[in-house]
Amino acid sequence: MKYISTRDARATPVSFSDILLGGLAPDGGLYLPQEYPRVSSSTLETWRGLLASQGYAALAAEVVALFVDDIPVGEIRAMTARAYSTPKFASEQIVPVTDLEPGVKIAHLSEGPTAAFKDMAMQLLGELFEYVLAERGQTINILGATSGDTGSSAEYAMRGRPGVRVFMLTPAGRMTPFQQAQMFGLDDPNIFNIALDGVFDDCQDVVKAVSSDAAFKAEYHIGAVNSINWARLMAQVVYYVSSWLRATSGPGEKVSFCVPTGNFGDICAGHIARQMGVPIDRLIVATNENDVLDEFFRTGDYRVRTSAETLATSSPSMDISKASNFERFIFDLLGRDAARTAELFGTGVPSGGFSLAGDPAFPEVDKTFGFASGSSTHADRLATIRSCWEQAGVLVDPHTADGVKVARDFLSSHPDAAPVVCLETALPVKFADTIREALGSEPDSMTPARFRDILSAPRHVTALSNDVDVVKDFIRTSVAEVRV
Template sequence: MNYISTRGQIEPVGFKDAVMMGLATDGGLLLPERVPTLSAATLDSWRELSYQQLAFELISLYATDIPADDLQDLINRSYATFDNREITPVVHEDGVYILELFHGPTLAFKDVALQLLGNLFAYLLKERGEKMNIVGATSGDTGSAAIYGVRGKENINIFILHPHLKTSPIQALQMTTVTDANVHNIAAKGTFDDCQNIVKSLFNDLPFKEKYALGAVNSINWARVLAQVVYYFYAWFRVTDNGGANVVFSVPTGNFGDIFAGYIAKRMGLPVSKLLLATNENNILTRFINDGDYSLGDVVPTVSPSMDIQLASNFERYLFYLFDENPARVRDAFVELTQTGRIAFSSNELARVREEFLSRSVNQAETLETIAAFHKATGYLLDPHTAVGVRAAQELVPADATPVCLATAHPAKFGEAVEQATGIAPPFPQALAGIDRLPSRCAVLEADRTAIKAFIEENAL
């Protein structure tokens, strides 16, 4: 399987090179040359597989240049760090299925992909005798998951930018209390979009990228999206085992990466009725789906900070398919976005979008109401991001469909919001015990490309 850029100006590369490249050298995002289509018989044959076995079957379709034994070992080691043998279990509460994605070492869905990506990087660097400086931006959860995926690993340094004082306190502590020599946290005085734009600009600086061997852990890296495809299949098998049909996945998202993994699963032949994209007040994606309005606005701080994003980087991958795999159309769209702050779509394109997606924007008051009501009805605590997905599902999923809501983080990571909603402080899992008493290390810098570039140059391998 080879990989191409959404902007069409690179030669195809293999999976290993795609992982190491991260952002394509033409500024686009990498995608497989083709998406494999699965038969009903294949799906039936996978129904009883463990999570690790299912991950191997799916990922091996795309990672064709990694020997099977090596790939299985990478997968097994990556998920040995999870505290639930199912890795991503599904529970049934108050009429909805909840896909729990928070059983990894940092208690967020990003662990599912980043434990694997960290091991992939270490494997490929050892094979090639190379070193890498990982640079990434986070709105909260990606940073800690990426750090835990590579902390202490040979031949890797990691630089993670997060918006200063705009993550939850626990999210910040999970990053800054990792003091391994190869870990560098940068708190940028700006928004997540500022952080993400700086990271993308560094990757587009090809001499800098090559000199310092930059690697990407954000969802611009195809391997992250691929790892997330697995749990859509795994959940669908669990739900349809219990008589569910006409499945709708409700996905709280700001960067379009998690729901794009569901879109790939659907393209592969997973029988999903709709994908429900749930946003908070930072609702550029909801405006796009419901109104055809993809225009940039200001970031609004909310109780679901991982979704406080306006410019969704993974959206470009979806546009490639929406534009019938025409890279020239993709390039033109992003020129238009740069010049005007918006992208325009035809009525036919928007009709196709609505065949695939539903969307609802859930505000902070509704989020807190949902946490409170759901806990009162079931005793189950939702984190605020998951509550956004649950509220959207309760309102938009039809009665004859089975809603599966992605629980993207443990409620203890957002304890202030949960306590505000319910009056109950969520119990700290062992992974967070005493984290506020650990030593920490973080550089607070202006959200300025030059300052951050200089910091990386000073500390790079």
């Protein structure tokens, strides 16, 4: 299994371990497998038995091994066993799937150490980084951006690991108090929290700009844990497989997935699972008021908003108007035309986006790739949180509420559709203000015991201006001062 950049017309093959440490391709593109591995119905049924008898970690090893040919299978099994274990994860199933209401299920992706779905990839990523760095005798400085959950998941997965430093950019004042406390409460010497004067898209732009500076990237060994790193998506493919297995009873049975998303990473993993042959009917994109992706899937217009136009909402992890992983899907949609992808994303996005409305490829979004979409508002998510609690006794966070709302709308307009599995985003405790607004009070069960003291921890964070050179200087100084 080799990998290629979405912008490389020569399709130069690169190994898994190289793209793991590199993150973004030198040409600014994103890595994807040269071709997706295919899984047969019989393989899926074998995996059904494996999941039932040996659990999620064993299934993860089988899926990951399809994408990794430069790490021994025995090492992969050891890594997944460490990554997906209890009590690190609160549930022995790792990703339980439960019924919410007729036709709608929830895949619980927030059982990990930071109560967010990002733990599902980050825990494995930490194991992969440590293994490859040790094999090569190297160090890495991870530069990432977070709108809420990626940062804490990455930091908890990387804290204390030899050879690894983490520099995490956050949009100042744009995360909930719980999310800030979870990140800024860490005082490990290899963790650096940076509050950038801007929105998430600004943080993401800085990460891309630093990663595109080949000389700086090489000198300071810059790597990535954002979903631009292929290994994140690879790990996320596993829970689509496990959720399909838990939601179905036999070969060929289909379900759809509804996924709250702003950066297109979570649902891009679903796209990959579907391309591999997992019987997924529809992939339903759920957005909030920042509905760039919903607009594209409805109209074909990908209209990037400015920072000033990006709204601050009550589902803040989706307050994104430039979806990094969208390039991977467009690459596939355009028949893997790297030159055209480079044209669209190398020059189109910075100037405001592009349109495929009249392009012959656009109808294939639905017909071939199975995508649908919808959006949700603040009033919608409050109503959804309330109805889930009052009717089913299930408490959902605002992002998951966006997904449930869009799933309900889809089923209402497609009464004969397959059941929908909504992917949970985070535990509601991260968004206490919105829960109280929706329900009028905070349920006693909302805060797990392991998080009860988190808001009282001291904060460790550095405020910086929205300037690439300022961030580079901070990295230079920190690397010179701290040895890991």
